[in-house]
Amino acid sequence: MTARRIEHSARSMPVLSALRDRWAQERPLEGVAVAACLPVTAETAVLVLALQAAGAAVALCSSNPLSTQDDVARALHAAGVAVRARRGASRDDYYAALRGTLDELADARCGVLLDDGCDLLSTLHDERADLLAAVPLAASEQTASGALRLRRLAAEGLLRLPVVAVDGSRVRRVVDTRWGSGQATVDALLRGSGLLIAGKTAVVAGYGDVGRAVATRLRGMGAHVVVTEVDPVAALEAVLEGHRVLPMADAVREADLVVTATGGIGVVAAEHVPLLRDGVVLVNAGHFDVEVDVAAVAAAGTRLPRVRPSLDTWQLPDGRRVSVLAEGRVAGLAAAEGSPPEAMDVAFALQALVVRWLVEQHPERAAVLPVPPELDARVAELALAALSVRVDVLSEEQRAYLSSWRSGS
Amino acid sequence: MTARRIEHSARSMPVLSALRDRWAQERPLEGVAVAACLPVTAETAVLVLALQAAGAAVALCSSNPLSTQDDVARALHAAGVAVRARRGASRDDYYAALRGTLDELADARCGVLLDDGCDLLSTLHDERADLLAAVPLAASEQTASGALRLRRLAAEGLLRLPVVAVDGSRVRRVVDTRWGSGQATVDALLRGSGLLIAGKTAVVAGYGDVGRAVATRLRGMGAHVVVTEVDPVAALEAVLEGHRVLPMADAVREADLVVTATGGIGVVAAEHVPLLRDGVVLVNAGHFDVEVDVAAVAAAGTRLPRVRPSLDTWQLPDGRRVSVLAEGRVAGLAAAEGSPPEAMDVAFALQALVVRWLVEQHPERAAVLPVPPELDARVAELALAALSVRVDVLSEEQRAYLSSWRSGS
């Protein structure tokens, strides 16, 4: 049953699966120790098994005990992975697991750390500086906030190994940040509210990658989109793509839906509550649950009994009703299924390629490195192959022309 | 609790609620008996209570015992409606309920029948011709198939009362057939498959109102859409709207998704199974479950255990996997929530207006009548008002110009 779920995930992850099949022949990670701190899910299992198939000895702990799937942990253990993860583990257990996972690097010829939020790497720096001296180590960090912590470490001269920050990857941005999040947010809105989107006025706050994707998808479902921004260039971009741009205080007066995607705080705030239309639904697509001030809505009205699973509705004294999706948490994850499998596939295939690149290129400098462009290209090539899409190849003449032009003739 | 659900539905049905509020003052249906055969749901309850508030005595039986919500039946009964409906009622009970409901018309000043599939009207003609002689009766039929039966009756000279066929209404076509079904189908696909639609090749069979809406929505979610058609004018329309048009035998070779919306049979058939791509998902958006030949898929492969609730997957001998959503039944209903509330609102508000129109205009001719255009306009006006949208009004001069031009100058 668990095996079936893992196999089903593998089917939905053709890029990673293609790498696994090839690497099972080539064994490029023979003798490499991988210490991974990741959410323990079926998708992660596919990554871990691919690394193992490539020859690596993998140790795994959970970056988020609340979401650990124990059956997956068991299945991986049975497959020979050194798993240290249990759903709902305590804080002490959590740190013990990190330490145990680091231990597995001790005797390796070389080691790679896969981190998701920087806890594994912090522990390495704080407690196991010895390992850094004994084993050639390198790492990959999955998240933007993890990368931030590492950059501060580097700025202070304290970073001790090369780390690739995967979040800046071009292919990930296109597939995951943009269209993955755009779809997940619409999906959440459909499941959560059941409303007809066509004909509604939808306000999208923030026109970065996520906001732009959400705006595009909502328009694609027939909404009239209004964008709010604080950055004039982003606002101009929205205008040139045919969206109306208004200050939030004007926008909320017309909104049937509001979706926040700013990365900021208090985007829909107490001051907007008196301006909201009856029946409005507030949705957050940003990372943290601080963009919609749910407390301010709650303070202004009386909560009605839930009629739909992820939707809370408050009735204001003047009769207007205001609904909030998923308590203001990131809607795609909290009220739908999060990133579609194709997006996980790209993200994890990139991780696998980064591991191999670190092993083969062993960059020396202790720095936060961007994803090498050729790895982005490799993942995109495999993703296109999975869709049976072929592209052109530059002829010699074309390549010469382009590079002469770029280097100057 | 049931009262709350009914009230929640009323909130989502602003058009019908606006009529109810006004008619509770005007009482235009005072003394009218309404005999309704409809699905017994919270939305129907809103309609029934609105008719009652307008002065009508309403009797209700269920047009589909399988979907009867017993708590709603009880709540309506408590509110003074003559309800004859029970979930899972037997065939005998079903016909007894029809007859009992007709009985309620016996002593009325005048009566209106609301039908959904023509069973109530058939029973009237077959068994209660006496009523037709005793009470001035008129009717409204909700469905296309009911209207078909009535038109045949009329053609044979057997129809005995005026019946408005609601299915041809312009406003219903726009709101329900088109954008309601377009959204419901995308919703079903998201919940059912979880796949990223962006970047997929989606084949839409049939470019009528539904197919066109589905194609528009799928493109809006980032799919590359291919249309198949048998009608050259519809095909040309699809081409001019930027879609690729191919014969199905070519289209399926490239399809990641296939959505049928033809009203026909065997659109994806045994002959196409050998041509399907690995991982394809087959979805039906047509009324009957005969558009995708699920049996042919099943016969060609081995069914895998379900991983997602509404999705069945077969593995073919050569390793390809083919999935079918909701067993080939109309996906929006079977794998999502059916028509969005805004669409039900329009449909039922139109029913209410038809009842009033029949009572006030009492058309004499025993015929199947179209929805009077002014009722379409009325519903559209109320729907616009619910969205706070205002429109222009022709000046006298403009009206004169338009009609002189039309009648010839």
Added chain:
Amino acid sequence: MTARRIEHSARSMPVLSALRDRWAQERPLEGVAVAACLPVTAETAVLVLALQAAGAAVALCSSNPLSTQDDVARALHAAGVAVRARRGASRDDYYAALRGTLDELADARCGVLLDDGCDLLSTLHDERADLLAAVPLAASEQTASGALRLRRLAAEGLLRLPVVAVDGSRVRRVVDTRWGSGQATVDALLRGSGLLIAGKTAVVAGYGDVGRAVATRLRGMGAHVVVTEVDPVAALEAVLEGHRVLPMADAVREADLVVTATGGIGVVAAEHVPLLRDGVVLVNAGHFDVEVDVAAVAAAGTRLPRVRPSLDTWQLPDGRRVSVLAEGRVAGLAAAEGSPPEAMDVAFALQALVVRWLVEQHPERAAVLPVPPELDARVAELALAALSVRVDVLSEEQRAYLSSWRSGS
């Protein structure tokens, strides 16, 4: 040179050319006299030569002496067509030409009249009733206004022959009214104003076929579209397609562009002039030049010297400038090139098919007839073939299923 232009037009009219090539073999119009009153252009020449190649004896006069191309008239004359047309002909010459053209029908086995505005048919009824008695005649009328005149004639019992009104054709509506006019209007705006459409607020008055096409195209060029309407159902349709709908008095306050497509009068009128934004461009896409009240704009300001060929600009006392494209005449025709050749092709191929159908089916009833659906289908098939698009064909089983369902099972 003229021959080259006619041949170039034929190349751009693949549907009509395909009919010509086939009919040159089959000669289905052998012995038929065709009397045509049409604009004398290269496109018309292609139609006339196709009818001649099919065996017809064709007589041609001009429906609009101002647009007659004398070289085309000469080339057709040289090819054996009885042409009576000269650019700038006087009113008397015009009627003489009509009469002369009718004369050519006198001795024919049977005759077909092709009219464009109903003048030829009026003259026939008024002056040559004898012909109606002597020769079996039928006709085709190209325009909506001509069809109107004929319908009034029929209503008064005065119509004496069967006439097909081509303007109602489904395929023409899709190709010409809708996407042809949509493109022509955008084209006129680009040539006429040179402005960047992206980022502009464009108000479209009227959401019929033309307005909807214009709105779609303007959105496709990056404008934010606002629709005005007087018909609530059309307004609701615009709302559900994601457009903002406002009354004109509100809309003009935000408009950078206004495009009228209502078929009405005074849509942008004196009362709106005080509300217009500085720099606004007013454009008419409706048939007559009465939708934008140019005189009201002129009365309110001082006309500036022209800087661009089709654009007049008035400066209002308060400094605002208001521009009008093409003096308020239908912009696609007056400031661009009118219907694209593909639209003319469809319109004229349909005319040719109607001629043949009238000859072969010789409908008896003196009435205004719609285009037989099979002719629409035939034109669409040929247009698809010209684009190399293939469609499916119903299997026997599918056809049986569909017709049983439609006729009732």
Added chain:
Amino acid sequence: MTARRIEHSARSMPVLSALRDRWAQERPLEGVAVAACLPVTAETAVLVLALQAAGAAVALCSSNPLSTQDDVARALHAAGVAVRARRGASRDDYYAALRGTLDELADARCGVLLDDGCDLLSTLHDERADLLAAVPLAASEQTASGALRLRRLAAEGLLRLPVVAVDGSRVRRVVDTRWGSGQATVDALLRGSGLLIAGKTAVVAGYGDVGRAVATRLRGMGAHVVVTEVDPVAALEAVLEGHRVLPMADAVREADLVVTATGGIGVVAAEHVPLLRDGVVLVNAGHFDVEVDVAAVAAAGTRLPRVRPSLDTWQLPDGRRVSVLAEGRVAGLAAAEGSPPEAMDVAFALQALVVRWLVEQHPERAAVLPVPPELDARVAELALAALSVRVDVLSEEQRAYLSSWRSGS
């Protein structure tokens, strides 16, 4: 008359005009000498007059004698600008004008050079090193190719002053590269070919900013778009935005239109000619006329006499006809009107802001500098103001949250 044209341009350039009006009060460039080498057009005149109004002494020569508008030169001369420009000037005159223009910097308190292609700056380095020693100088370069030359100079350690390269500006990319070029290309296609775009298969080669904009606009006009690429990430992006991606050799077999936007060479080449469909139109949107191999088309067929001004058609031996727009030169410029005025406005307003920034910040380092982000923001703000669009302003709390998150908490 010339004054009127310049004033009309100023009207269409609200951003630059707003700066001019403000700076005429503030006089921020008092005492500054500006030496500009730019195309001498009405738009340039608006820029030059704005710099003059701000207090600068401006000397102007032409970066492209072929496009010099002599009346504009005269009008600027009359206004006190030291103009050295004549249409069709010889090579010697051209260099004499450059030298003369540099001379004007000799006695200034400080000087700024505006260059367009790097000829002025090259001459400065080669012949007037003395000026570099005598006067504090800084510069701005408008073009990508100019910036390339400067970067090579800098790499060799030979650059002697700070130069801002304007081509990388974010706001310019959005307004000009993207939506300006997208519209200009569609405009060229409409004027040049007159074809109905709806229903056509349009191949777009290259999915960078320009190709993406062209693809978006062609889809917006109803084309079915096929993209070709050599970069897998860009290809994947096109796929995820719903476009079909094919290798060129497959794409041309289906193309009714081909638009190249790669920056490369031989994108439609001799090998593709045998595969082209009858009637295809080839269009280049790239900077140089080497993307479509026009010679290869010419070699394969016989040129037909021109029927439309910017369109050449060749007939191949097998009867197919192939047309090329504007001889393969960048279509928006060669067959339409180039960048819309709104795009010129943004580009030149940015130049003006860069001049002021250089004067006020006087960066010391001899390097090629990016446009400071605050200038991009300033231009965007003014462009939004011209469209009457307002945006939000971060509250203190929001600013603190965002920066704490970014700098790490």
